[in-house]
Amino acid sequence: MKFKELKLNRNILKALAEAGYEQPTPIQEQSIPSVLEGRDLLGCAQTGTGKTCAFSVPIIQRLDEDAGRGIRALILTPTRELALQIYENVCQYARYMPVTAAVIFGGVSQVPQVEAIERGADILIATPGRLWDLMGQKIVKLNKVETFVLDEADRMLDMGFFPDVKRIVKQLPAKRQTLLFSATIPAEIADLADSMLKNPVKISVTPSARPVEKIEQQVYFVEKAEKRTLLPEIIRKANVHQTLVFTRTKHGADRVARDLNRAGILTRSIHGDKSQNQRQRALSDFKECKIAVLVATDIAARGIDISELPLVINFDLPNIPETYVHRIGRTGRAGQEGTAISFCDKSERPYLADIEKLTGIRIPVVGEIPHDESKDKEKLDRQRRASKASNRRRDTTSENASAEAVAEEAEREKQAKRKARTARAAATAKKPRREKTQEHKQEKRQEQQAKSAAPRASRSSRGSGRRRDPYARFEKNEPRFDAHTPSRAYALSDEATERIRKKVEAALAARTARLEDGAKNAENKAKKGAKNAHGGRNNRASRAKRAPEAPVKSEAKPVAPRRRHRRRTPNKPQQK
Secondary structure: OOHHHHOOOHHHHHHHHHOOOOOOOHHHHHHHHHHHOOOOEEEEOOOOOOHHHHHHHHHHHHHHHHOOOOOOEEEEOOOHHHHHHHHHHHHHHOOOOOOOEEEEOOOOOOHHHHHHHHHOOOEEEEOHHHHHHHHHOOOOOOOOOOEEEEOOHHHHHHOOOHHHHHHHHHOOOOOOEEEEEEOOOOHHHHHHHHHHOOOOEEEEOOHHHOOOOOEEEEEEEOOHHHHHHHHHHHHHHHOOOOEEEEOOOHHHHHHHHHHHHHOOOOEEEEOOOOOHHHHHHHHHHHHOOOOOEEEEOHHHHOOOOOOOOOEEEEOOOOOOHHHHHHHHOOOOHHHOOEEEEEEEOHHHHHHHHHHHHHHOOOOOEEOOOOOOHHHHHHHHHHHHHHHHHHHHHHHHHHHHHHHHHHHHHHHHHHHHHHHHHOOOOOOOOHHHHHHHHHHHHHHHHHHHHHHHHOOHHHHHHOOOOOOOOOOHHHHHHOHHHHOOOOHHHOOOOHHHHHHHHHHHHHHHHHHHHHHHHHHHHHHHHHHHHHHHHHHHHHHHHHHHHHHHHOOOOOOOOOOOOOOOOOOOOOOOOOOO
16 A cells, blocks of 8 residues: 555655655554544554554644644653654654644753744644643643644553643543554553543554564573673674663663773763753764664653664663563664564563563573573572682681781780880790789889878879889880890890899889978978967067157158058949
């Protein structure tokens, strides 16, 4: 069948011919006549089967009859990329028609979008969030909508847009044409279709949304850490001009892009954290083959429409099986051949089982690691045994290392003692050292007893500084006299020890004597001071009794009385 047989306007046929459209796809062949008749439609077809052309071409032809009356057709899409893609296609199909279109989406300024709406648009392509926002501002009015298209309904459900969609649908005229397209028809989509559609035409191009048969599917069972190494090898081996790589997270997309760029493969990434300008620039460069690889998340994948994309790689398997259908639908579009390769680690095995259950296809396994659970179990057992053996070796090694560390620490302490005390720190017998320690403690007790016998005043005059070791000054100087003998450089002889003890005792005795002398002198001074004070008072009294008897000189000048200085106090305010 040719497009000419679908009773389309010649201007539309001209635009389709310029775009390279010759024969309609199955979804286009079945949908265009029903839409031209004004029927509601429920279309089930995977991405890349030509759904955009299937609903936009008949809408353009119907609006041609009375264009320029405001927004008469609304196309609702889940993502910005898909909205832009549909807008470009609509403008291409309506090139020679008096029908105008506008697109609105979030993430960018609304000013140019509002200006486009005010200039007049027959067809409005929008995402739910921005549309609802402009409706709240009274900028967009949907009271003249004749045809409503809900595209990628299953994706709307996955992204949580159903509440916004339902609110928007309530604002639409009850008398309208509704077209609903989805790659899969789960229960929620079926319920929504029952509430929105009236006696719809049901079209299912691929039952159960099975992938196009011309897409060659492969899966590699690899470890998670091996994915980053395997990816550039597969891309180089494929030797294609364009490769689309899917990741599950935004961070993963950026990391994969960095790895590929380091490997010499020009790559960019697109995801929700990228600005709209960055996403459009990356997508444009990918379409123009300025970059070889584009890494994307699922949210950004819906707007990627490349007619001859040869290779799609699932770096991470999606946890929703329908998402897998959308991903690989980027390749093999419009009857073209393509390849879809997936990486699957152990944690993703359940995802793979769900995908195979949905598609009804057993994806062939390639690579060096076969899908054999017994071998995986055997490998796991070997790893466990190796891990246990490694732990035992590690424990033994750690014990030996601990023993060595203790020995080294002890040796370092010994060396430090040798340097600090020169003659006392050595590998001598323990018994003499214990005896010295006991003597040291005994001498300390004697010193403290002597201090307690001294007056508290003299004790306080010595200050509160840290007490010095009585052995320090003697031990510090003692080795100087005995250092000429090698053995005495490391240990004190009995003679030297006795000499030091005597010196310490003599020093302590001298100190005690000085303290006692100081206490006696202080007591004598106190007694003498008290006596002088008593005698001074008696002398003053006697002088006072003899004073009247002394002759007074007449020429002596009178002494002026001493002025008393009173403390100034602030003047009190006078009471009125």
